[in-house]
Amino acid sequence: MLAGHTDVVPPGDESAWTHPPFAADLADGVIYGRGAVDMKGAIACKLAAVLDHLAASGKPKGSISFLITGDEEDVAVNGTVKLLKWAAARGEKFDHCILGEPTNPDALGDMIKIGRRGSLNGTLTVEGTQGHVAYPALADNPVRGIVALMSALMAEPLDRGSAHFDPSNLEFTSVDVGNKTVNIIPREARARFNIRYNDRHARDGVKALMQARAATAAGGRIRWSIAWDPSNVDVFLTKPGPFVDLVAGAVAEVTGRKPQLSTSGGTSDARFIKDHCPVIEFGLANQTMHKVDERVPAADLVALTAIYRRILERYFGT
Numbered sequence: 001m002l003a004g005h006t007d008v009v010p011p012g013d014e015s016a017w018t019h020p021p022f023a024a025d026l027a028d029g030v031i032y033g034r035g036a037v038d039m040k041g042a043i044a045c046k047l048a049a050v051l052d053h054l055a056a057s058g059k060p061k062g063s064i065s066f067l068i069t070g071d072e073e074d075v076a077v078n079g080t081v082k083l084l085k086w087a088a089a090r091g092e093k094f095d096h097c098i099l100g101e102p103t104n105p106d107a108l109g110d111m112i113k114i115g116r117r118g119s120l121n122g123t124l125t126v127e128g129t130q131g132h133v134a135y136p137a138l139a140d141n142p143v144r145g146i147v148a149l150m151s152a153l154m155a156e157p158l159d160r161g162s163a164h165f166d167p168s169n170l171e172f173t174s175v176d177v178g179n180k181t182v183n184i185i186p187r188e189a190r191a192r193f194n195i196r197y198n199d200r201h202a203r204d205g206v207k208a209l210m211q212a213r214a215a216t217a218a219g220g221r222i223r224w225s226i227a228w229d230p231s232n233v234d235v236f237l238t239k240p241g242p243f244v245d246l247v248a249g250a251v252a253e254v255t256g257r258k259p260q261l262s263t264s265g266g267t268s269d270a271r272f273i274k275d276h277c278p279v280i281e282f283g284l285a286n287q288t289m290h291k292v293d294e295r296v297p298a299a300d301l302v303a304l305t306a307i308y309r310r311i312l313e314r315y316f317g318t
């Protein structure tokens, strides 16, 4: 299965672009446009590779499918999830998937993604008692409590990483009291945080770990709670093996470079595909994704097409 999304992020201020964001202008061998690398470019390469492969080798021993979706850059409700469900209801089964997200930090051949971290968002709330700032004994300042609990949650690393993943990480993204006055001790304090976690944890395990740290730090003195946002971003890993070797070998053959196997970066629709078959990601270089003047050298499209074609040849043994 060759997968990709056709939706794109907005262009932002179109006057900041040197070429119109939806014209696909070719200038000096470079194609400009929103989605050039993330990721209409890779979809075009996959289509071209399959057409070339069928023309040269005839009907494959097996089948080739495209999972071309939308709603990837947003909440991911009306895209890959629904399409995979529809395919499963029809009895479709998939052996392997290559998702064409732009995976290379600098140049084609740098990096294959073989997994992604999980992501969880939470809100830590500490309840206090409102009162006069000059009479703290009559109040209970939740700012003291939330500072203690935030320190506790951040104090220790969540782990030291694993064979294929960086250490899990927690970042506080906002701390809010919302108090506009100078002489009131507020009633409540909140802090938002995000956790990117590796394959040493499952989603519920991360939650339990945070709850335990908060409970220990609170020690019955601080009134606290953590509310977790719903999440569909679980950690996954496609273990290195014959399929990863096949793709890495094809990349090396065309580019002369040995791609790094990585689980870094943000999330992708691979998190849904992994429930159906092993999935890895390889696409274009990603320096300009989501930026003004998103662009791709036409030569990279030709090379990526050659890589996908080589993958098909290796996969079907032709």
Ligand SMILES: [Zn+2]
Binding pocket: 005, 038, 039, 072, 101, 102
């Ligand atoms: Zn993308």
